[in-house]
Amino acid sequence: MASLIAKSPCAGMAPISVGDAALREVDPGVITSLSPLAGGDVGALKAAHGMAFPAPGRASGKAGARAVWSGRGQAFLIGPAPDAALKAHFAMTDQSDGWAVLGLEGTAAREVLARLCPLDLRPDRFKRGHTARTLIGHMTGSVTRVGADSFDLMVFRSMAQTAVHEIEEAMKSVAARG
Amino acid sequence: MRIDGKGLINRAAPLRFTFDGAGVTGFEGDTVASALLAQGTKLMGRSFKYHRPRGVMTMGSEEPNALVTTGRGAGQTPNVRATMQEAFEGLEVRAQNAWPSLDFDLLAANDLLSPFFSAGFYYKTFMWPAKFWEKLYEPMIRRAAGLGALSGEPDTGLYEKAFAFCDILVIGAGPAGLMAALTAGRAGADVILADEDARMGGRLLAESHEIDGKPGPVWVDEVLDELEAMGNVRLMTRTSVTGAHDDGTYGALERVGLHMADPGARPLETFWRIHTKRAVLAAGALERPIAFPDNDRPGVMMAGAVRGYLNRFGVAAGQRVAVFGNNDSAHRTAQDLAAAGVEIAALIDSRADAKVCGDYPVYTGAQVTGTKGRKGLTGISVTTATGVQQVESDCLAISGGWNPTLNLTCHMNGRPVWNEALQAFLPVPDMVPGLEAVGAANGVFSTAGALAAGVDGAKNALQAIGKKPVSVDIPKAEDGTYALSPLWVVDGKSRAWLDFQNDVTVKDVKLAAAENYASVEHMKRYTTQGMAPDQGKNSNVNALAVLADATGRGIPETGTTTFRPPFVPVSLAAIGAGARGKGFAPERFTTSHAASVAAHAPMIEAGLWYRPSFFPREGEKTWRASCDREVAMVRNAVGICDVSTLGKIDIQGKDAAQFLDFVYTNMFSSLKVGRVRYGLMLREDGIVMDDGTTARLADDHFVMTTTTVAAGQVMAHLEFVAQALVPDLDVHLISTTEQWAQFAVAGPKSRELLNAVLDDGLDPEAWPFMACGTASVAGVEGRLFRISFSGEHAYEVAVPARYGEGLWRLLISQAEALGGGAYGMEALNVLRIEKGFITHAEIHGRVTADDVGMGRMISVKKDCIGKAAASREGLSASGREQLVGLRPVGAVKQLLSGAHLFNETAEAVRVNDQGYVTSVGFSPTMDTFLGLGFLKNGRARHGERVRMVDHLRGVEAICEVCDPVFFDPEGGRVRG
Secondary structure, X not given: OOOOOOOOOOOOOOOEEEXXXXXXXXXXXXXXXXXXXXXXXXXXXXXXXOOOOOXXXXXEEEOOEEEEEEEOOEEEEEEOOOOHHHHHOEEEEEOOOOEEEEEEXXXXXXXXXXXXXXXXXXXXXXXXXXXXXXXXXXXXXXXXXOXXXXXXXXXXXXXHHHHHHHHHHHHHHHHHHO | OEOOOOOOOEEEEEEEEEEOOEEEEEEEOOEHHHHHHHOOOOEEEEOOOOOOEEEOOOOOOOOOOOEEEEOOXXXXXXXXXXXXXXXXXXXXXXXXXXXXXXXXXXXXXXXXXXXXXXXXXHHHHOOOOOHHHHHHHHHHHHHHOOOOOOOOOOOOOOEEEEEEEEEEEEEOOOHHHHHHHHHHHHOOOOEEEEOOOOOOOHHHHOOOOEEOOEEHHHHHHHHHHHHHHHOOEEEEOOXXXXXXXXXXXXXXXXXXXXXXXXXXXXXXXXXXXXXXXXXXXXXXXXXXXXEOEOOOOOOEEEHHHHHHHHHHHOEOOOOEEEEEEOEOHHHHHHHHHHHOOOEEEEEEEOOOOOOOOOOOOEEEOOEEEEEEOOOOOOEXXXXXXXXXXXXXOOEEEEEOOEEEOOXXXXXXXXXOEEEOOOOEEEOOOOOOOOEEEOHHHHOOOOHHHHHHHHHHHHHHHHHHOOOOOOOOOOOOOOOOOOOEOOOOEOOOOOOEEEEOOOOEEHHHHHHHHHOOOOOHHHHHHHHOOOOOOOOOOOOHHHHHHHHHHHHOOOHHHHOOOOOOOOOOOOOHHHHOOOOOHHHHOOOEOOOOHHHHHHOOOOEEEEOOEEEEOOOOOOOOOOHHHHHHHHHHHHHHOOEEEEOOOOOEEEEEOOOHHHHHHHHEOOOOOOOOOOEEEEEEEEOOOOOEEEEEEEEEEEOOEEEEEOOOOOHHHXXXXXXXXXXXXXXXXXXXXXXXXXXXXXXXXXXXXXXXXXHHHEOOOOOOOOOOOOEEEEEEEOOEEEEEEOOOOOOOOEEEEEEEHHHHHHHHHHHHHHHHHOOOEEOOHHHHHHHHHHOOOOOOOOXXXXXXXXXXXXXXXXOOOOOOOOHHHHOOHHHHOOOOEEEEEEEEOOOOOOOOOOOEEEEOOOOOOXXXXXXXXXXXXXXXXXXXXXXXXXXXXXXXXXXXEEEEEEOOOOEEEEEXXXXXXXXXXXXXXXXX
């Protein structure tokens, strides 16, 4: 029997580069939601994967293995498959296919996001390791600062086309101002 | 007339644009108004009501008269202030509210009828007969009165919304604003300096003042250079701060591409939402006119604007200029013009004790009591103690004093206070929390005073945000007095205009008072003073001074109307930027979307999702043909349908079962692992909220399915219940709608199909009806549910979404080999109607569980949300409309949803209404239309005949009432 072909959420839509901003699709690896069970120990995440369970608005870990706060009492472990030891401490749900993950970077990235997100993204306010559940254009999503001028954006997979379109429009508008 | 050597325009860069088709030459740095004035054009518009010829009065956003239309077709923009529109090569400008032309306007006949058009005229005259209003009077009035018109075509221009954040927002870049920005910037604060002009500097560009011994504009450029170099100060030109809103949020409109011949990919405008900790309002002041007879001739202008056009644009607004004022600032106009070689016909000061010196005729204790010249001023009458003199003049510069631009301070309903010495309203502290008005906006009118006030305002703001100010030297500048003696109205026979934009005269305001519209807010509405684009910027204080006089009260007792956002008109295109067409909402696509589109399936919208309506095959000419085939395919072979859009919620935790017992009417704690159960969910008010199936994957792990459209609502409801109603339960919720691509495989050959697709085959014993579990699907770990929305032997198979398209293609090819294929929403709907399954067409927010025949699903063994409310008298009384099936038995065989039901012989009128039809479809299985609907006491009426009447579409049909389950009521097929 033929095996099923996997397709990424933004296949054929990115990368896009306009002016001083570039957008690419990020392969996040495995995304697992972690919600601490009653009596569970959030420290289990550190023991298993090396990063702390993030506080609200924060992301821990580093590229390839990050824990990103994703809502009340919830974080996404992004990158590695979750260690079996976590099961005793967290309600875990596979979210790997539910999200389109986009990397926006470049010196114009903040100006582009200023057209999409009602977030204070000044470098000393939204620091590396800060994250927010917020609006991205018309969509609810997640924005995480992952570098000096780079951000990871997450939106529902089904909205990937709208997301890429709206981000591209903002990129063009910012670039046109010169 | 241009004056050599004057102005800040770039004479090396000439440009041409058109005004009503005629060529106009200007220079880089000109506005439309300055270029027109330079070539001697005084007539720039026709007034709102009387079509009076009007000329430009001001040089800013407060301009009441010189409103023009730019562009053409879809790119046409009406009511553009010629004083704000920068001239550029190729710009097309047209006058408005005139027909056939600005110069010869037939509707100026209205002016002759002016005795009839006084305040309240429409209310008194066009009241009766009432039905004439909408069809006759209103269109007639709208045609005769008005300003610019929209093109009627969709606006194709680009607009944008954006957000900005800072510590200190400085509004206005005149002397006070520049010093505030400098002080805050040097202290290291994040500053945004916003100014609505294309060039920063405020009045320093319009006056001949020196700052620290340098020409004003030179000093401005030095300050701007320093600000720009700081890195922590953002300069936003062409940006009007339009509103002060809650918690330090300000609206601002930036003109981005409106001054360019080819804006490229730039937006025309950007609507900013600026969030700041503190704001310094340095918006300056607006000069106010004096109401004297016939004061609206083209050529009558504000004194500050006349000298502004000279100093900023090198334009003399007239050849023989007269100046009329009640304060010292007016004198500067005469001085500046005289110094530039323009003849001053007269300087008229209403104050008898005014000290005036100048080499031109001076009249003190005098007033202008009349003007001449219909399309352009030719002369004025000056009345002194000794009599009336005629003075030849083509431009009259007037100044009735200055009103601080305090509009933003009033946006949260604060009231300014009257200052007797300045004869003006001044802001009081904290009218808008975190905002302080400084400089002229706070009644400090000298340049030196404004510079110092800017520093003070910034220091206060810095202190408030915990930043230490650094010392700033205040530059030397003029510190003249502002001696003013109030003069609002000069009496005379002719009309004296207060509100030029709305054609409101002194007489109108007096009439309002006489007719007891004596409150300032009533007067405003009765006369329309202060409405429309300029929002009373020119006329407000003058009008209420007249009202105060007419009602025998003082100005402070009379009070002022409320300034509300926006400060300047904001185009809806900017506020709604990005929401045009498909930008209105995100589009959600399933993983099978591309394949469905390739199969020519028309898409319908279900919430934000796009779902295939049907899959046409060759030879099928109508959707019904395709739908009938797809239904038959499912009943006889196998059909595939993408059901990924249904909401899926992962529910975990040791108390998950208890939680489900609480949110569903029926019991879920008794559900075995590996089984699925249908559930019904009520709102707190006892009305049905949603239904769906929930699968138990483990003791502490469930997956709930919701309907497509209620997915978000149910998720929010569950979150609310978990957080607010049962916070002690250990339950964890997350949506997995997007994680799984899920397909219904329905029909007698569904098992055969899946047997070929599942790696381990499909063991009938292991997969009875309502079983669920994991399954390896073509090498991918997936999930399988034996559930059915068609009444057939059916399954839903799910894989992670990345494999969705692959699995869809595989299932379709397998199905087609078995004589089946894809089916769409139309067939899905017919299949479920045949089975009497409900959707939100039935559970539409007004029906109870009992109404849909599921009263017994409210478990008596436990409590659930909505249970108590569902037992309320009105929700359980007899006589409620209950779900029934309908089948046509008369001559007419068509059923229509939305139609109403009546007893067979009763008249089809409201009082006889027995119910309504919610869903219909043609059943190829039973070769008849079938309907679902609600009928009074319907369950007891099976076998009765009722009359369906669709009053809208004019269709009537006799129906037999029956059980809603038409097909396979025993359910043998689904278990097969």
